[in-house]
Amino acid sequence: MSVTTQHLGVRTRDSVRRPRRRPAYPGWFFLPAAIIYGVLFLAPTFASLYFSLTRWTLFNATFIGFDNFVQFFREPFLIQGLINTVIYAAVTSGAKVVLGMLLALLLTSQILGRAYLRSVVFFPVLVSTVGVGITFTVLMHPTQGMINEGLALLGIKGPGWLTDPTLALFSVALVDVWKGLGLATVIYIAGVVAIPKDYFEAARIDGATKVQNFFYVTLPLLRPATNTVIVLSFIGGLRTFDLIWAMTKGGPGFASDTIASVIYKQYQAGFYGLSTAGNVVLFILIGVLVVPLTMMLNRREGHE
Template sequence: MTEIHSPSAEPTARRRRSPYPFWFYLPAAAIYGVLFLFPALSSIWFSLTRWTLFESSFIGLDNFRAFFQEPFLVQGLVNTVIFGFLTSGLKTVLGLLLAVLLTSRIAARDFLRSLAFFPVLVSTIGVGIAFTAMMHPTHGVINEGLALLGVKGPGWLTDRRLALLSVAVVDVWKGVGLATVIFIAGIVSIPKDYYEAARIDGARSLAQFTYVTLPLVRPATVTVVTLSFIGGLRTFDLVWAMTKGGPGFASDVVASVIYKQYQAGFYGLSTAGNVILFALIAVLVLPLYAFLNREEDRS
């Protein structure tokens, strides 16, 4: 009896060949190399040198040693981590709550969605200037409003303990609209059958949110957390517009420290700061992203 070989009996390790020839990828690879790979490798090289626009000399890891030996540079690094965790956490929580509200049956829902997203469209520098005026310790509208209630408002941007927190709150106000839109997209994609089954089983609103919405909106949560965290670690424009890293170095972040060092002519040190910022983002974001995706695979 002859043995019959079916197509499914063929080795499964055979890989499907791409329908496109190899040279199709060359333009994308060239653009990637010119716009990302070459600048990244150049930054690593120049971080190991003392350089100006016309000459450079190799000094090894001296720039990195100088960075971590200066207390205000280390403080900028710590502030960056605090800012990233604080803003991403608040954007995730508030964005999810707003999305739940704006997908419910409330009046003027479409208008409220547009209103929530509006701050995302406004210039960051414009937002920073506006809130700087509003948070003025004596003439700002916030403290004047508190004065009408008999409360003496603090120096939101002049108090070392409040400056970074005040900028973080403004950053959350500006960016929570994007998180809300992402969560709305995730919620409306959940089949209504799950909520109908939950209601039949007697689940109230809180139980539906806990056991239906939260698990099924996890892909949107991963997106919001990742994007918000990276944005928080890379922040510069809002900090510079509102405090310029002050008072003193209380609200400095790595990006503002890099800019100040570049202004002072320490080009090698500022380039080392760029490399440190890139490494910081990779070290914090990649494990976080892997953890969130692992939790998603388990659910």
């Protein structure tokens, strides 16, 4: 017994003294990536923080403290822009989750032309956002647009998709969903394909229906894909600008303004420090909303 204990003690000491395994790559191997990250992200971020506290032009900058932030929050339509931004992000991310999951289930089933349909669904992701915006602006014209003309053939009077203040933001959100749905679908397809077939075989043996298969097997196992789609879509919705500017420029009036479009309007007016402060506000808003959301989703996934 003592010999065994002594032997184990020696082995334990040897394992403690064993040198650590060296990493596969030396530290300097990551230096180029660190330099690129520092130049393209860290440096502009800290520069923006500084210039948001100044009144600056291309040639000089005068430090004014938090005056830009105070003035930015005094903008009469900023609150509306904040509300529009959150609504837009929630609507687009929610629609992409639901429609992306349904399309993924359809495109992983045994249907004719499955590979072709996958390409069709993903194609809008590859198209220029500005080009999509201009195209749908023409299609959604209240009197000459193809959509309203098609509705007129059915005896339905089409609304002012982009001219009605109550519809403009949601019309742009609909186009955003159409364009970004392909990426969400691809993420869900990868999640569906990764589910082991054993789960479905076990559920079939237990007599589960297709609906029960979906709610008790597919849906829980797609939670990582769902979390990814929610976070990516929500971030994209919060920082959206190009599609809204191409279709409505924040109009009619300020009905479809988001924080990004408000910032751009300040930049157009020559208030560079004010617009930089707006960018900092947008950065903080994304962090305040997305970080807790990500933590909550990861916590729920861990409890599953």
